[in-house]
Amino acid sequence: MNLVRSKTPVLLATIVAVLLATMSAWADGDWKLTGSGIRVKTIAIVDVNVYAISHYMKEIPATKSKQAVIDADTGKKFVWTMKRDVDNEKIIKALTEAFAMNGYGDAGKIASFMGAFKGELKEKATVTIVYDADKKETTVKTDSGSATVGGVDFMKAVWSIWFAKIDQPKLGDALISQMK
Numbered sequence: 260m261n262l263v264r265s266k267t268p269v270l271l272a273t274i275v276a277v278l279l280a281t282m283s284a285w286a287d288g289d290w291k292l293t294g295s296g297i298r299v300k301t302i303a304i305v306d307v308n309v310y311a312i313s314h315y316m317k318e319i320p321a322t323k324s325k326q327a328v329i330d331a332d333t334g335k336k337f338v339w340t341m342k343r344d345v346d347n348e349k350i351i352k353a354l355t356e357a358f359a360m361n362g363y364g365d366a367g368k369i370a371s372f373m374g375a376f377k378g379e380l381k382e383k384a385t386v387t388i389v390y391d392a393d394k395k396e397t398t399v400k401t402d403s404g405s406a407t408v409g410g411v412d413f414m415k416a417v418w419s420i421w422f423a424k425i426d427q428p429k430l431g432d433a434l435i436s437q438m439k
Contacts, residue, residue: 290315290336293328296433297342308342310386312421314434317392323438325422325431329415332392337421339386347376347403360424363416368408372417378403390414 295313299306317334320327328335351373358369380386384402391398397414398407422431 289317290334291317291319293319293438294434294436296430298339298430299427309345310339310341312337312339312430312434314421319438323435325435328435328438329418329422332411332414334390334392335418336387336389341380341382341384341386344379344381346379350376350380354420357420357425358416361416361419363412363419365413365416368410368413368416371406371408372397372399372413373406375399375401375404375406377401388417390417 293314293316295311297311298309300309301307314328315336315338316328316331318331320331354373354376355369358364363369378401380401387398387400389398389400390396394409395411395414396407396409397417398405421434425431
């Protein structure tokens, strides 16, 4: 009888873990990975890995192209995992330059978005950028803050950072490499 009692908590814990994993898969199961890559910054002659990035979509566009991904008004997200420590000023500067390179200049929306980057991004920290197609909002979450910015125009500007004009064009290619 004691043997049965001692195994009961383990059995219950296993059942709960399986149920939680299953529920989590259902809740997040409709995201389709379109690709992953590494953001590299070249300093002098050395390439430095800055973050690993993956891209997901709720619905894959009929055309497999970076422009189709930018234009798609469906749920989509980026997930970064930092490969090194980077202070927030450097991230803010890089993102601001990327918006400018892609012709987006709504300073108010950009400033709101940058409000999520309040502290240094440490190695292994995550950044998640999610577009909610129902609300027409883009939300960025970091370990130090979050921000939500409305508008399809802003979503397209954010997705252009990785899929339009970028100093590392192969990264955009990698982020759609698993689209089917």
